[in-house]
Amino acid sequence: MxxxxxxxxxxxxxxAEAAPPAPRPPAADRWADRPHGxxxxxxxxxxxxxxxxxxxxxxxxxxxxxxxxxxxxxxxxxxxxxxxxxxxxxxxxxxxxxxxxxxxxxxxxxxxxxxxxxxxxxxxxxxxxxxxxxxxxxxxxxxxxxxxxxxxxxxxxxxxxxxxxxxxxxxxxxxxxxxxxxxxxxxxxxxxxxxxxxxxxxxxxxxxxxxxxxxxxxxxxxxxxxxxxxxxxxxxxxxxxxxxxxxxxxxxxxxxxxxxxxxxxxxxxxxxxxxxxxxxxxxxxxxxxxxxxxxxxxxxxxxxxxxxxxxxxxxxxxxxxxxSGPQKNLGTDTVLDVPAAYPTVQAAVDAVPAGNDGRVTVRIAPGTYREKVRVPADKPRLTFQGTGRDRSGTVIVYDTPNAYGGSSGSATVLIAASDVTARNLTFVNDFDEAAVELNAEQALAMKTTGDRIVFENTAFKGNQDTLMTDSPRLDVLSRVYIRDSYIEGDVDFVYGRATTVIDRSLIRALSRGSATNNGYVTAASTWKDNPYGFLITGSRIVSDAPAGSFHLGRPWHPSGNPDAVGQVLIRETELPAAIKSSPWTDMGGFSWRDARFAEYRTYGPGAAVTPDRPQMSDTDAARHEVADYLAGPDGWAPHTSRTRTHGEKS
Missing domain, CATH: 2.160.20.10 (Single-stranded right-handed beta-helix, Pectin lyase-like)
Structure with a gap:
């Protein structure tokens, strides 16, 4: 024989049965997480x-x-x-x-x-x-x-x-x-x-x-x-x-x-x-x-x-x-593939140990994943990476409104852990607010309460309350950095008390069909002793709503708490004609003038300088850069390095 x-x-x-795969480049051979030969x-x-x-x-x-x-x-x-x-x-x-x-x-x-x-x-x-x-x-x-x-x-x-x-x-x-x-x-x-x-x-x-x-x-x-x-x-x-x-x-x-x-x-x-x-x-x-x-x-x-x-x-x-031999960059990042190894994104999260002490990357193949995803506080250091050519190819979506569980219950994705990154993904809550009559039509695509959260090349789609960046308690610092991303909604669709930077991104204010009031971009509830709430910088806000029918924001005081004093700065960002000439408004009996709202060098058809539009001075603006918002006590600086997303050329 x-x-x-x-x-x-x-x-x-x-x-003949062993059809050879395409040859891999040298780096892939050295560090591939699947065997060869x-x-x-x-x-x-x-x-x-x-x-x-x-x-x-x-x-x-x-x-x-x-x-x-x-x-x-x-x-x-x-x-x-x-x-x-x-x-x-x-x-x-x-x-x-x-x-x-x-x-x-x-x-x-x-x-x-x-x-x-x-x-x-x-x-x-x-x-x-x-x-x-x-x-x-x-x-x-x-x-x-x-x-x-x-x-x-x-x-x-x-x-x-x-x-x-x-x-x-x-x-x-x-x-x-x-x-x-x-x-x-x-x-x-x-x-x-x-x-x-x-x-x-x-x-x-x-x-x-x-x-x-x-x-x-x-x-x-x-x-x-x-x-x-x-x-x-x-x-x-x-x-x-x-x-x-x-x-x-x-x-x-x-x-x-x-x-x-x-x-x-x-x-x-x-x-x-x-x-x-x-x-x-x-x-x-x-x-x-x-x-x-x-x-x-x-x-x-x-x-x-x-x-x-x-x-x-x-x-x-x-x-x-x-x-050859053990390498310092192996074993430090565990890779979990969805759906090849784990049928759902939540199944991959469930596989991560409580108290996780190493980076875990959940690689998500292109497709639509209709599920809720919950990342508990004891599962830090996760990265969610869409592996499609662009962020629209990998979508996590659900359709629960706020009426059935509040902000945490309605969120398609809830991230309570710290040190979490998401790249090249789209998050959606596709609850149809026009088709269903409810008293609580908020429907979150994403809610975060952890610290040091990064979103790169991501999209957040919904209507009311699309994106909530929060913290476990009013006086606890949580920081979120959003870069090169897309956010859409109508009412309070960027809100919460976390210190949040939206950098080089596109924000779309959706029309609700009104000629006078189609909604509010922000609803900040920043703790009064935190000087940094929301910073929207180097971005574009666009809208199909009629001219003068959209607010930049209003102050949210959860449960009427007077210690939640919203802070929002919109700087060096293009504004559409849909923005009202008096873009800030009151909420729940609290005056916007008592909040900390300002613009700095905004431009476009919706930009103006009037008594109802506080402008930040150059001196104060120098203390409201991206680094000031994110540094915190540990010097966190995610904006100083950029990781290429899947499909980008080197």
Missing amino acids: TALVAVLALGAVTP FASLAGGTTGGRGGKVVTVRTQADLARYAGAAEPYVIRVAGAIDVEPFGSSVTVASDKTIVGVGTTGEIVHGELQLKPGTHNVIIRNLTIRDSYVEGDWDGKTSDFDGIQMDSVHHVWIDHNRFTHMGDGLLDVRKDSQYVTVSYNRFDNHNKAFGIGWTDNVTTQITIDHNWFSGTKQRNPSADNCAYAHLYNNYLSAQVTDGDPVWSYGNWARGRTRMVIENSYYEGVQHPYQADATAELVERGSVLRGTTGRHDEWGAAFDPRAFYAYRLDPAAAVPALVKRF
Whole structure:
């Protein structure tokens, strides 16, 4: 039976079935959150995708979540000292285990994948120090870094393995669809073994790994149906005078091995093959090598299975030194995909742990999501990212009016957490105020109560009370920054007590069909001791309402509270003819003249300077810049950096 037939008998894909994806640019290869190579085939490897996100700092928590039946994304924060020394932590199916930056370590123990385990991703960890002094050959202790038996669909990426008791990485007993990429193997005898079987079954991709200070198994591949090694760097081989068992890559048994564009520096037997194996090598650099350089047979064509991009062999040492092993920018941002992994936006939010201490990005594919989304206060540091070409492609919409639950109940999206960002999205409340007679026709598209909220390239659509930026209490500071966005509505459609900057945005005041009063752009309820309420700057207000029929705003005193003294500054913003000549008006028995309303250098057909239009002086305007509104006690400055939205050119 040929190797290809043997693989087909075990349910593997054929080259024709494995349609190659389009090649990715170098940066995507280095930091992609999905595997490449053989682990990407036959359904792919997704790990804990779709499961809850947890952060672990103890062996007990790691063992609990790694061994659970349900999927988890497990963030390892800090070093976990495994006891007893050399013991195993079992990893069950459907798990992603990822170190947070360079902090995640498994010390004195191993991760073990038992027979039947599948769909596992292990990334960005340091696994170290189960070596037993004097046991250089690993004959008395079987303390591997990662050991897997009879598993399938596993991705081992950006880890460091060092100074363990037996093998650093053992891929054993007919394991299939495995990719090992961007890892460091060092300070060890037996680095990386594949096989322990008479069957010719395993398909494995091994790329961009650095083997340094190791003696053998870099790797040793026994009876692999397909072993594809490319852009690996072997250097500083341990030299102890052993003429046979100091080597680089070894194709053993009936392995079919292809080596491409790798770099061997000072290695004895850089690549060798048994007489029963086939080994094809092309494009590698050999520097100061000795011993065997075996090449015979046709092996196989990796591109018949998947697309990949080869780096030049001469560039491999620098690339691998830079990009292999744990990286400080991996594991710090957990990505949750809607609807690919989570059916709704709320399901993705629900997967975020309470007390979340790492950035979580919810990537939302283009489409219309008719649902309410609630982000509780104990789930901070979220980013909602629409992945369409523009913000209109990804819409979150619902149709609840204020009469059925107040502002919090009616809001399509409610963000109570702090440090939340939304980009390239549209938020809508499509309650039809003209079709339904209610006493409370407010219908919010968005309500926020958290601090340090950013909206970039977003749209907010509704009628009355479209966008409410608030705070948990009147005397609590909450800040919101809205940039390059769109807001529409009619009555009080930008309102609340949060300090809010609307920058470089378009605001559309909708007509309600009146010739005299179509609504109010703002309704601020700023705390009297807070000097900064709403700032609309560098923007445009447009309207289809008749001339002189729209107010810029009115002072909102919730429940008649006299300590809510609205502050609004509209500066360097274009105003339409729909704006009244006396644009501020009273509300609930409170005079607008007691509020803090002003304009500064407004222009357009709706701009004017009259006794009913307070103008801020140049001196005061210098103290009412974007930075003044947002800085607060922590110097928050989201306006100083701009993140490109999906689809923008670099």
